[in-house]
Amino acid sequence: MKVLAVNAGSSSLKFRLYEMPKEKELISGTFERIGIEDSFYTIKLNGERVKKDRDLENHAEAFKILVDELILNKVITDASEIKAVGHRTVQGGEKYDHTVLVDDSVISDMERYIALAPLHNPASITGIRAAQEVFKDAVQTAVFDTAFHATMPKENFMYPVPYEWYTEHGVRKYGMHGTSHRYVSKRINEILGKENTKVITCHIGNGASISAVVNGKCVNTSMGLTPNAGLMMGSRCGDIDCSIVPYMMDQAGMTTKEIDNVLNKHSGFLGISGISSDARDIEDGVEKGNERCILAQKMYVRRVINYIAMYYVEMGGADAIVFTAGLGENSVETRKLVLEGLSVLGVKLDEKANSVRGKEKLITTKSSKIPCYVIPTDEELMIARDTYELANK
Ligand code: AMP
Numbered sequence: 001m002k003v004l005a006v007n008a009g010s011s012s013l014k015f016r017l018y019e020m021p022k023e024k025e026l027i028s029g030t031f032e033r034i035g036i037e038d039s040f041y042t043i044k045l046n047g048e049r050v051k052k053d054r055d056l057e058n059h060a061e062a063f064k065i066l067v068d069e070l071i072l073n074k075v076i077t078d079a080s081e082i083k084a085v086g087h088r089t090v091q092g093g094e095k096y097d098h099t100v101l102v103d104d105s106v107i108s109d110m111e112r113y114i115a116l117a118p119l120h121n122p123a124s125i126t127g128i129r130a131a132q133e134v135f136k137d138a139v140q141t142a143v144f145d146t147a148f149h150a151t152m153p154k155e156n157f158m159y160p161v162p163y164e165w166y167t168e169h170g171v172r173k174y175g176m177h178g179t180s181h182r183y184v185s186k187r188i189n190e191i192l193g194k195e196n197t198k199v200i201t202c203h204i205g206n207g208a209s210i211s212a213v214v215n216g217k218c219v220n221t222s223m224g225l226t227p228n229a230g231l232m233m234g235s236r237c238g239d240i241d242c243s244i245v246p247y248m249m250d251q252a253g254m255t256t257k258e259i260d261n262v263l264n265k266h267s268g269f270l271g272i273s274g275i276s277s278d279a280r281d282i283e284d285g286v287e288k289g290n291e292r293c294i295l296a297q298k299m300y301v302r303r304v305i306n307y308i309a310m311y312y313v314e315m316g317g318a319d320a321i322v323f324t325a326g327l328g329e330n331s332v333e334t335r336k337l338v339l340e341g342l343s344v345l346g347v348k349l350d351e352k353a354n355s356v357r358g359k360e361k362l363i364t365t366k367s368s369k370i371p372c373y374v375i376p377t378d379e380e381l382m383i384a385r386d387t388y389e390l391a392n393k
Pocket of ligand 1: 207
């Protein structure tokens with residue numbers, strides 16, 4: 001069965017087509033600048049990447065072009081061969097603790113949750129509607145990023161604010177990146193060869209979150225009501241003293257929109273370094289002795305270490321620590337600094353093994369009390385697996 005995994009942004013559409021259950025990737029690519037000037041798409045097929053400039057008015061048009069490309073490249077002969085489409089969806093609120101088939105009620109729930117994910121949920125809804133238009137007979141599923149975190153105990157997902165904020169306004173920790181944490185926590189259990197494990201999964205990319213996972217179930221995670229919680233990120237501040245918000249609004253005469261913009265788009269690596277939100281630029285700055293890049297890196301690493309230590313204590317130990325996403329998979333230096341900071345827990349970095357990028361690898365020595373691994377994440381495969389399973393029910 002051909003299953004399409006889709007990740008729709010407001011002006012982008014990433015896709016990967018699988019032959020399931022073989023989990024064979026047939027084609028992947030991205031449509032970019034949809035609805036904006038200079039739109040284009042890239043397709044990767046048989047190891048070759050092709051880029052084409054093309055006006056893309058909306059997401060449905062992108063899907064239609066995708067069908068044309070699939071036919072042209074002899075991947076399919078007709079759109080009806082794609083039997084199921086799985087959509088990455090960020091916010092599923094308290095209701096969705098697993099992947100579901102999309103119907104009108106799911107879409108209206110997603111619309112209700114827009115206030116909690118103003119950038120992400122509208123894009124997912126657009127993607128679903130466009131796919132419904134083009135793949136008329138296909139099963140559509142919504143794979144929620146929040147679902148994996150639904151198993152957190154109440155004492156971990158509640159904030160110490162008036163209880164009515166939770167009951168009346170849904171103020172609680174939902175967590176994000178759930179599909180990634182689920183993928184790598186499942187994979188590490190396969191590597192460890194057991195299910196009853198305590199693992200710490202570090203999804204550290206431009207957005208970043210760390211989860212504590214016991215026996216395959218999430219018990220705590222660093223992101224919160226929104227994706228701007230927990231770790232310091234590329235341009236997001238993560239955890240700060242919340243009173244900074246009213247203080248700075250008063251001091252600088254900022255509106256809620258303006259301060260929200262600063263804390264989401266001009267903080268983190270970018271805010272501290274004043275140079276870039278990209279970890280590679282920060283690492284270049286560190287090499288050149290740039291004080292603010294050095295500070296940014298120290299602050300970043302400190303927060304990753306703190307969360308790992310917190311979850312280690314909370315779970316009463318850890319069978320493994322996993323690094324994934326942009327920095328987790330590729331930043332040798334960040335991993336080195338984090339693992340050195342964890343030496344008090346008996347973690348012993350294997351410098352040679354740690355020189356890996358984008359590959360599954362054990363990066364600690366045999367004598368390390370906690371084995372630490374790089375595991376490249378694969379959210380698309382997780383989406384395809386869930387979607388295939390539901391399409392076959
Ligand atoms: P993601 O959001 O998962 O795509 O991750 C993006 C982040 O990963 C950016 O901050 C990149 O700078 C960082 N990243 C990607 N490759 C490298 C690398 N080789 N070294 C350091 N950071 C990297």
